[in-house]
Amino acid sequence: MDSSDTSTTETPAAATADETGRNANRSTTPGSEGFKDFISSGWAARDEALPPAREQAAYAARRRAAVSAAFRGIRLIVPAGDMKQRANDTDYPFRAHTAFAHLTGWGSDSEPGAVLVFEPTGDGHDATVYFRERAGRDSEEFYANPAIGEFWIGPRPSLEHVSADLDVAARGLDEFDRVIDAVDTATLVLREADAAITERVDHARIRFAAEEALSTNASDAPFSLEVGGDHEPDAELARVLSELRLVKDEFEIAEMRAAVDATQRGFTDVFAELPRITSEVRGERVIEGVFSTRARLEGNDVGYGSIAAAGPHATILHWTRNDGPVVPGDLVLLDAGVELDSYFTADITRTFPVNGTFSDVQRQVYEAVLEAADAAFEVVRPGAVFRDVHAAAMAVIARKTAEWGFLPVSAEESLRPENQFHRRYMVHGTSHHLGLDVHDCAQARREMYMDGELKAGMVFTIEPGLYFQADDLTVPEEFRGIGVRIEDDILVTADGAENLSIGIPRTVAEVEAWVQGAARR
Numbered sequence: 221m222d223s224s225d226t227s228t229t230e231t232p233a234a235a236t237a238d239e240t241g242r243n244a245n246r247s248t249t250p251g252s253e254g255f256k257d258f259i260s261s262g263w264a265a266r267d268e269a270l271p272p273a274r275e276q277a278a279y280a281a282r283r284r285a286a287v288s289a290a291f292r293g294i295r296l297i298v299p300a301g302d303m304k305q306r307a308n309d310t311d312y313p314f315r316a317h318t319a320f321a322h323l324t325g326w327g328s329d330s331e332p333g334a335v336l337v338f339e340p341t342g343d344g345h346d347a348t349v350y351f352r353e354r355a356g357r358d359s360e361e362f363y364a365n366p367a368i369g370e371f372w373i374g375p376r377p378s379l380e381h382v383s384a385d386l387d388v389a390a391r392g393l394d395e396f397d398r399v400i401d402a403v404d405t406a407t408l409v410l411r412e413a414d415a416a417i418t419e420r421v422d423h424a425r426i427r428f429a430a431e432e433a434l435s436t437n438a439s440d441a442p443f444s445l446e447v448g449g450d451h452e453p454d455a456e457l458a459r460v461l462s463e464l465r466l467v468k469d470e471f472e473i474a475e476m477r478a479a480v481d482a483t484q485r486g487f488t489d490v491f492a493e494l495p496r497i498t499s500e501v502r503g504e505r506v507i508e509g510v511f512s513t514r515a516r517l518e519g520n521d522v523g524y525g526s527i528a529a530a531g532p533h534a535t536i537l538h539w540t541r542n543d544g545p546v547v548p549g550d551l552v553l554l555d556a557g558v559e560l561d562s563y564f565t566a567d568i569t570r571t572f573p574v575n576g577t578f579s580d581v582q583r584q585v586y587e588a589v590l591e592a593a594d595a596a597f598e599v600v601r602p603g604a605v606f607r608d609v610h611a612a613a614m615a616v617i618a619r620k621t622a623e624w625g626f627l628p629v630s631a632e633e634s635l636r637p638e639n640q641f642h643r644r645y646m647v648h649g650t651s652h653h654l655g656l657d658v659h660d661c662a663q664a665r666r667e668m669y670m671d672g673e674l675k676a677g678m679v680f681t682i683e684p685g686l687y688f689q690a691d692d693l694t695v696p697e698e699f700r701g702i703g704v705r706i707e708d709d710i711l712v713t714a715d716g717a718e719n720l721s722i723g724i725p726r727t728v729a730e731v732e733a734w735v736q737g738a739a740r741r
Contacts, residue, residue, distance in 0.1 A: 249363070249364055256360070259362075259363055260357055260358040260359075260362070263357050268378075268380075270380060270381060270384040270385075271381065271384055271385050272384070273384065273385065273386070273387035274325055274385055274386070275471060276325035276471050276562065277325050277385070277386055277387040277388075278387070279325065279469050279470075279471045279472070280322070280323055280324055280325035280386070280388075281387065281388075282469070283322060283323055283464060284323050284338070284345075284347050285344075286464060287323065287338065287460065287461065287464065288338060288344045288345040288347075289344075290460050291338070291345075291408065291457070291460075292340070292343070292344075293340045293406075294338075294340060294406050294407070294408060295337070295338065295339060295340055295399075295402070295403065295404070295406070295407040295408070296337070296338035296345070296407075296408050296409075296457060297335060297336075297337055297338075297399070297407065297408070297409040297410065297417065297421060298317075298319055298320050298323060298335070298336040298337075298338075298409075298410045298413065298461070299317065299320065299333075299334070299335045299336075299409075299410060299413040299414035299417045299418075300316040300317055300320040300321075300326075300330055300331070300332070300333065300334040300335065300336070300351075300413065300414070301314075301315075301316060301317045301320070301332070301333075301413045301414050302314075302332050302333045302414060302416070303332045303333075303367070309366065313521065314330075314332045315328075315520075315563070316330040316334070316563075317410065317412075317413040317414075318465075318563065318656040318657050318660075319410055319413070319458075319461040319462075320334070320336055320410075320413065321562075321563050321656060322461070322464070322465060322656055323336055323347075323461070324336055324349060324386055324388065325386055326349075326386060327520065327560075327561050327562040327563045328520040328561040328562075328563070329377075329561070331351040331352065331376070331377070331382075332352075333351065333352055333393060333414075334349055334350065334351035334352075334393075335349070335350045335351075335393070335396055335399075335414075335417065336348070336349050336350075337349075337350065337396075337399050339399075346389065347388055347389065348388070348389040348390065348391055349382065349383075349386065349388055349389070349390045349391075350390075350391050350392070350393050350395060350396040350399070351382065351390065351392075351393055352368060352392070352393040353376075353377075353378060353379050353392045353393070354370065354375070354376035354377065354378055355368070355369065355370070355376075379391065379392060400420050400421070400424050401424070403421055403424035403425055403428060404425070404428045405425050405428055405429050405432075406453075407421060407424075407425060408453055408454050408456070408457040409421040409454055409457070410454070410457060410458055410461065411454045411455075411458070412458065455663075458663045459663050459664065459665060461663075462661045462662065462663035462664045463661065463663075463664040463665070463668050465653075465655050465656065465660055465661050466653065466661050466664060466668065466669075466672070466675075466678060467675050467676075467677040467678055468655060468677045468678070468679055469677070472564065472655060472679075473677065473679070473711065475560055475562050475564035476564055476566070476654070476655070476679050476709065476711070476720060477720060478560060478564075479519070479523075479557065479558050479559070479560050479564050479565055479566040480566045480568065480709055480720045480721050480724075482514065482515070482518040482519060482558040482560070482566070483556065483557050483558045483566040483568050483721075483724075484568075484721070484723060484724045485514055485518070486510075486511040486514035486515060486556060486558055487511070487554065487556075487568070487570060487724060488738070489510050489511065489513070489514050490507050490510050490511055490554065491572075491734060491735055491737075491738030492738050493506060493507075493510050494546075494574070494735070494738060497510075497546050498545075498546050498547070498548060498574060500545075500546075501545060502542075502543050502544070502545070503530065503544070503545050503546030504528040504529070504530055504533070504542040504543060504544045504545075504546060505528070505542050505543060506546075507526075507528035507542070507546070507552070507554060508526050508528045508542045511526055511528075511554070511556045512526065514558065515556075515558045515559065518558055518560070519558045519559050519560040519561055520559050520560060520561045520563065521559050522556060522557065522558065522559060523557040523558065523559035523565025523566065523567065523658045524557065524565070524567070524658045525538075525540040526540070526542070526554070526555065526556040527539050527540055527542075527553065527554065527555035527556070527569075528542045528552070528554055528556075529542075529544075529552065529553045529554075529555075529703065530544055530545065530546040530547065530550050530551070530552045530553075530574070531544065531545075531546075531547060531550040531551070531701060532689075532690040532700075532701035532703070533553075533703075534551055534552070534553035534571065534687070534702070534703030534704070534705075535687040535688060535689050535690065535701065535702070535703035536703075537647070537648055537687070546574055547574065548574045548575040549573075549574065549575055549579070550573075550574050551571050551572065551573055551574070551578075551582055551702065551703070551704065552571065552572055552573075552574055553569065553570075553571045553703055553704065553705055554569065554570055554571075554572070555567075555568070555569040555705065555707065556568065556569075557658065563656045564655060564656055565654070565655075565656070565657075565658050566654075566709055566720075566721070567654055567658050567681055567683075567707065567709060568707055568708070568709065568721050568724060569683055569685075569705045569706060569707030570706065570707075570724060570725070570726065570731065571586065571589075571703075571704045571705060571706065571731075572731050572734070572735050573731075573732070573735065574735075575735075576732055576735040576736040577732055577736075578728055578731075578732065581698045581699060581702065582702060582704075583728055585686050585688075585699070585702050585704050586704050586706075586728060587728060588616065588617070588620040588686060589684050589685055589686050589704045589705065589706050590706055590726065590727065590728075591616050591620075592612075592613040592614075592616035592617050592620075592650075592684035593613065593682055593683075593684050593706045593708065593726075595612045595613060595615065595616050596609045596610070596612045596613040596650055596651070596682045596684065597682055597708075597710065597717060597719065598612065599611075599612045600674060600682075600710055600712060600716070600717035601674065601712070601715070601716050601717060602673075602674055602675055602676050602712060602713075602714065602715075603673060603674065604673070604674045605671065605672070605673060605674070606651065606669065606670055606671070606672050606673075606674060606680075607670050607671060609650055609651050609680075609682060610649055610650040610651060613650040613682070613684040614635065614642070614643075614646075614650070615631075615635065616684075617642050617645070617646050617684060617686065618631040618632075618634045618635050618642040619631040620686075621634075621642045621645055621686075622634060622642070624695075626642075626645070626694055626695055627641045627642060628641060629641060644694070645686050645687055645688060645695075646684060646685050646686060646687065648683075648685070650682060650683060650684050651680045651681050651682055651683070651710075652680060652681055653669070653678065653679065653680045654679050654680055654681055654709055655679060674712050675712060676712050676713055676714045677711075677712065678711075678712040679709060679710065679711050679712075679720075680709075680710055681707055681708065681709055681710065682707070682708050682710055683705055683706065683707030683708070684705070684706065685703065685704055685705030685706070686702075686703070686704050687702075687703040687704075687705075688700055688701065688702050688703070689701075706726055708720070708721045708722070708724075708726070709721050
């Protein structure tokens with residue numbers, strides 16, 4: 221990465237203290253007036269044609285209207301978040317906060333540090349996106365600021381471009397100070413999105429309350445808002461924004477389908493590389509890299525750290541180190557999803573035999589997990605309760621492990637809340653909501669999530685599994701080191717459910733044919 225020429229010798233006015241502090245001892249950028257005059261001239265005119273509003277803009281407007289209706293008369297601040305440092309002057313790739321993306325329609329092209337503000341007016345709100353607009357070519361920032369200068373990171377949008385693209389008002393981030401100055405104790409902020417903005421809002425609310433107390437001579441009135449306190453009103457905002465994503469609209473469902481389709485192509489890519497995968501010492505890393513290539517080709521990135529777990533690593537639920545070999549005769553558990561530029565992500569798991577044929581024991585375990593997945597799917601319909609999906613899968617897991625003699629009691633006894641012995645072999649849940657986040661809607665109330673009623677438009681996973689650790693003495697030796705998970709993405713429809721990932725082979729015969737077919741190519 222050629223960023224050793226970071227410009228801070230003359231400390232350009234455009235660079236922040238943090239930006240200059242990281243590299244103050246190694247700058248070589250010229251600072252002469254002649255250089256500044258020369259680099260700011262001789263550029264072709266920009267194409268300033270404004271784009272039409274993107275497809276998701278209309279959907280984002282409806283979501284903002286729903287939020288506005290829930291918080292009449294209250295100022296709301298929803299930051300996108302900012303860059304996060306990886307090492308010295310390198311940062312992690314920026315990803316805007318999910319709630320910000322959902323309410324603006326801005327995805328992988330969103331600007332770090334942006335903020336969405338709902339300003340109360342009349343019966344509703346005026347929504348405005350604040351972001352750091354592009355620097356003119358006559359400014360030092362244009363060439364000397366490695367964080368946002370176009371010489372370093374490429375062209376950035378104007379206020380007019382973003383306003384037209386998102387169909388929402390846009391202002392420069394320097395005007396956001398006025399929002400902070402107007403903050404009162406009723407103002408709410410999405411706390412988790414940007415720590416610096418949250419701190420500013422907290423102090424502004426405290427200042428407002430103190431000034432109000434003085435002006436009303438109410439010094440004896442208690443004031444409970446404290447930095448680092450409970451912040452229950454802010455939690456209410458986070459809850460509403462999370463629950464807003466429980467039921468997907470048409471655009472979101474279409475994006476979920478596209479993410480699943482791209483993920484299927486990523487799995488196919490992996491199978492095509494099996495000869496190379498099995499020849500490398502770190503074959504799991506080859507799997508990870510091949511799938512990541514598909515994710516970058518068709519989307520923004522992977523939706524989460526891919527799990528490419530071969531052999532006994534498949535018994536480790538979140539194995540993301542992916543540094544082991546892939547050996548013929550073993551199973552590979554691949555849990556991966558493509559995140560599109562809109563940030564919508566798939567979440568799919570398939571378990572397959574490296575040599576294209578399940579052993580008898582591997583098949584036995586696989587078919588038990590498949591039966592559990594199918595039983596859970598049969599429960600899904602509008603009006604059903606979300607937790608019943610998990611219960612249906614667990615009934616099969618308990619029955620199978622009892623039949624195999626792994627439990628100290630019967631399946632019926634194990635299913636009692638005070639027992640749950642079968643959960644030794646599947647400690648995770650069967651389902652989670654899916655969308656902009658791989659574990660979406662996580663701040664929704666329990667009565668809306670785990671105990672909630674299924675509604676058409678909901679999208680979630682069904683992902684039962686069985687995991688027999690290599691050193692688990694409660695199971696016969698031939699089962700040890702086998703891990704199987706089958707995960708599909710499910711859409712609740714008006715009269716039942718649709719398995720969005722049904723096109724990705726999942727039965728024993730389909731999976732074997734898939735692997736064997738890839739090997740012949």
